[in-house]
Amino acid sequence: MKYLSWGLIGGGEGSQIGGTHRIAAQLDGKFCLKAGALDIDRDSGKAFAQRLGIAADRAYGDWREMLEAEKNREDRLDLVTIATPNNSHYEIAKAFLQEGFDVLCEKPLTTTVEQAREIVVLAENRGRICAVNYGYSGYPMVRQCRAMVARGDLGKIRVVVAEFAHGHHADESQADNPRIKWRYDPAQAGVSSVLADAGIHALHLACFTTGQEVSSLAADFASTVEGRQLEDDALLAFRMSGGAVGRLWTSAVAVGRAHGLTIAVYGGKGGLRWQQEQPNQLLWSPVNGATVTLERAASDLEQESLSASRAPIGHPEGFFEAFGNVYVGLAEALLARQSGRKERNAVLHYPTADDGFRSVAAVHAAAQSAGLGGIWVDAVSGKALS
Amino acid sequence: MKYLSWGLIGGGEGSQIGGTHRIAAQLDGKFCLKAGALDIDRDSGKAFAQRLGIAADRAYGDWREMLEAEKNREDRLDLVTIATPNNSHYEIAKAFLQEGFDVLCEKPLTTTVEQAREIVVLAENRGRICAVNYGYSGYPMVRQCRAMVARGDLGKIRVVVAEFAHGHHADESQADNPRIKWRYDPAQAGVSSVLADAGIHALHLACFTTGQEVSSLAADFASTVEGRQLEDDALLAFRMSGGAVGRLWTSAVAVGRAHGLTIAVYGGKGGLRWQQEQPNQLLWSPVNGATVTLERAASDLEQESLSASRAPIGHPEGFFEAFGNVYVGLAEALLARQSGRKERNAVLHYPTADDGFRSVAAVHAAAQSAGLGGIWVDAVSGKALS
Amino acid sequence: MKYLSWGLIGGGEGSQIGGTHRIAAQLDGKFCLKAGALDIDRDSGKAFAQRLGIAADRAYGDWREMLEAEKNREDRLDLVTIATPNNSHYEIAKAFLQEGFDVLCEKPLTTTVEQAREIVVLAENRGRICAVNYGYSGYPMVRQCRAMVARGDLGKIRVVVAEFAHGHHADESQADNPRIKWRYDPAQAGVSSVLADAGIHALHLACFTTGQEVSSLAADFASTVEGRQLEDDALLAFRMSGGAVGRLWTSAVAVGRAHGLTIAVYGGKGGLRWQQEQPNQLLWSPVNGATVTLERAASDLEQESLSASRAPIGHPEGFFEAFGNVYVGLAEALLARQSGRKERNAVLHYPTADDGFRSVAAVHAAAQSAGLGGIWVDAVSGKALS
């Protein structure tokens, strides 16, 4: 066992996402933070990096400086995480991939569909990993759901219902708070707000759990707070590649929902329901049977779920452990490649650039549909269907 | 206090809906069953009526016989409930209203929009009550929700999320069971299946709790079980007369949801959430505050809710008491009219023919929208909106 | 089918328990209220009785008057319910039983053990029913629990955990409210307060669900609000006739528990858990398996539970329906005796005088134990066990 060396871009002092990545990456003793360009303010970033234990010569003022220095080191970073503002993801990911680094990029992968496609191709051409942090897919019971669907326990999947509702942008008195306001400014946030920010996770779970992709969709966007130019509430109907019917609701004004990400999958033989806020349970309802509460770490769960668990049954795991599982999957893939052995890819998942691309495309397609009065569009190209 | 005399059409022995009406109507000692035409089989109906304590001369073989005999009696029925198959509602309601009876009709009021409109006008012209049994609006915590919205506790309503999901038609091996199959046959069920049967209750609650009407909508219908010609899963986006944005999902293939009727109302000052299967609690989330569990019969609830409660806090009330509240509201209206006093209409609600008409129209509009690729239509006329 | 004629003593206007009995008895159309002595105030009682539809000549000023008049009628009351203050139960029940009436007495059956024993013997000698209203045993899922235990699904019962906690006497500023104060006055309430009032229901459920009786017990009584002479919080350890170990906590100062009656039964093959506030679900946990949520009215439940259900799965039933099931059981027993047929006693339960006697004895034994420093005592005689 060796520690993989890890670099972080963005995630400066006080940032939530930076702290999350540091806990998630180091939780299992698989990665060790060795280099970083952590802050938009050069000096703050360097100072903070050193307080985190990064050597002075690997505490950088910005990502370009980091790239220049790191690309020539013998003790190369095994993985670089990009946790900067959304509109910089493309440029940074591209630059590091081009120099042969493996990358984990925060979502959304990019802000345009074309950029996302380019990153997918680039990573493939260079033979590098470009993962995207749909970290909720790391929850053990989400993986149990995926495994049960894959094994056929639910029969043919008929309907997927995904939801990500919160109320953090409901307070009108905070609408001009810069930390909220930019999210509804098309110049900064792009074509979509709550769907791109929150709903995209629900959409990813719909794909992850069913193993199907979104093929077409129709959307309704609503701005419920005066002055917002982008949607703070959206509804999507969609169809998936394997025939499943999809329903997705996402909202930023659902007061009382703290972080309401849920997924339900209904098939001909049974249904499964899961909610992020109580993530250690998965409800399994076989057709004509009573509902069973599956508990994380129960001995008869699928290996795909058990391999993502650390604590025994009844000892709750949470958000950090879920995100940590993305790093576990990456560590496995990196170590497998380094040692030339086969990756145990089947059970140690991490979301890929392709997931990132498809999600970005679906968000753009939804914005397209909503703008055209809710007509059905292709989920990748955004083109109107007959 | 006097018992109001009550007649029942349909609801023969073994029928669920008949038993429900008998319990709901008689629960509070306000109505007493005095006449009935209970069964499609004349003799069974008459025999059953007498076993229920109806006098032999008021136990009828069919509704026409009942109408002929009852219309000339001095001790007229105060209320006639129609609990027959859907396609007979129009004819029976019309006939009884024309003779000056007050009527409670099972939902849907009629099978066509035109018939529904006709009933509304007829009841108005004759000065008779034509109520429609959206009985879930009788739950005390649904009424608490309505009262809090009306009082402005939630501020301006932004989003309403209604759901009615069950899995009772999910079992493919039962798809040809006649009790299920007819529901997906347009010749018998009309333009819609699960929306007309289940989702319509959720739609009514969206209107009842907000005091707004559905003005426009866009729908997606899906048939997920082979051979079905009508939808067993539907998604609606809608807009309401007071500016609220609506989302509605209904399904008959959601395995594991027993009777999943829920309503959530989100406004600028707070949100409320309720689910039918745990009806004694209402979750209240003020903006920036913690979620509070309001309990039925708590002393600080609104009068509108308390007047619909019978048992003290912590002693659960259920489905029969909710439906009973529709009868309580009708008794109040009938007694008020009989005694020439003002009806305390504000708090003792019952759903009216107008509610019935609007619901039927919305279902037809949704079918129209779904058939046209999900475009937005007027919720009353079903006409495409540019 | 005929209506059984029913008389009520106590339960005047505005009393909660009176309204409950009227709804519960008449819910299913089995009993019809024909006579009553409803109030301590003669005139109020007679007036209220007539407003409830009782004929003037059967609206009595007090129970003695009622007994005198009713005992000679040809159309005798089939059942008399006693819902008067506790200390009058004995005298009234005795008087009516002696004249050959069947009786349903509110709990506690009597205020002393000797009186309770006398009633048991009297009812037996006269061949009359003396039921006691442990109405929570009427919940369909409590009966499911009993049936599963009886069938052996849980194996040998090891531990029973019963609880009845509420917080309605927690507010110190209300301690002198007469409606609360008398409960802590030994002169009025006897040897026990919260155990006799609330915990006794939990104790009954422990017996009802397991089919075992309490054989010995040790108790701790605490008075947590200054000035109270009787306990407002109690803990019992007990042993049952079939070897089960018992734990019971009851409290009147558990702020936040509205009506917290729960029962859990753990055996060698599985465990069951139920709580009164969500009465339509029963949690079933087989050894080494996941927990299953059994839903009232699911088609594979035991007949004992299904026969106590009225509404389909997912349509909640509550408190009134549970109490109504006691009346259903009584109706069955009365009709069976009247028609000379065998009573279907196995599934249509009602709690008997013997249940009432044992409960009263156990409460007295617990007071005895608590007074002697928590030593173990015989649950019937209250005598110290060596």
Place this chain on the structure above:
Amino acid sequence: MKYLSWGLIGGGEGSQIGGTHRIAAQLDGKFCLKAGALDIDRDSGKAFAQRLGIAADRAYGDWREMLEAEKNREDRLDLVTIATPNNSHYEIAKAFLQEGFDVLCEKPLTTTVEQAREIVVLAENRGRICAVNYGYSGYPMVRQCRAMVARGDLGKIRVVVAEFAHGHHADESQADNPRIKWRYDPAQAGVSSVLADAGIHALHLACFTTGQEVSSLAADFASTVEGRQLEDDALLAFRMSGGAVGRLWTSAVAVGRAHGLTIAVYGGKGGLRWQQEQPNQLLWSPVNGATVTLERAASDLEQESLSASRAPIGHPEGFFEAFGNVYVGLAEALLARQSGRKERNAVLHYPTADDGFRSVAAVHAAAQSAGLGGIWVDAVSGKALS
């Protein structure tokens, strides 16, 4: 910021507790594992230590070897965690404390009361920390509970109800499994099984949340599976130093309870309820008010709770983060002492040797009481109270 250097004794490969300590200690980047004697098998322990990144010269064959080598190093370990079998805690803790190390010992601190008292005195005399891992006290909402009680939100505490029920020893077919059997063998497990193993955590929470100590108690022990010499189910009544009344139930045969640790505190002004399996919520019920669900990381929580939180509201934290908070508290204390500054002891808690001593004493007292027929005993000395 510097990493504190950390040593681990016990917790070899595959042990659950070892993995838990490694995650908990390193989660926040405060401790770095530098030395260890991890396994009863010398070679396995040394090999595993090196796989974990410990230098070869600090990977020891046993704890004596570790103590000898480490006590003379300049770069002394800042903390040594003892995660060995219970009966070795005393000897190892004593040896390391005597050489001036700070220690975190797994619970129970020792197997006898005398040993525990000796450790308390020794730590005090040497001026060293001896913490005991009652890790559940690290949950942010447990700390919120403590803070609200301390601030007086609940008024005078009347009743504390603590519970730790699981069903992991219910399967009779596993009774002879050595991993279970030793727990019921007095020679190996001492005077108590489930109370010493599980219930002790509930007892600690009762003390931690109220700030009171257990002063007297009465206990009932039951062995419900044939052949067991120690209790697998126990009930305790107790009284606390501040006047609170206590109730505690613990069980190892409660099938369906996975890891059922709960605490409820009821005072004159309100009540609080928390359960370990859904640890991010705390139910707060003010007298005469509705129940409020407090969510971890809500901005208006007490600093004592917020300082124990890492993720935003709605992103669940779990077991590892709770245990990690014990390490956070220790890091703060160690760093404060090293830098000569005042420790922010008020909010960054860790359970102390005194907590460990009192718990061990209470377990022995309970065994004493149970053996004497449930009489009340002093919770420290175990002596019978008149």
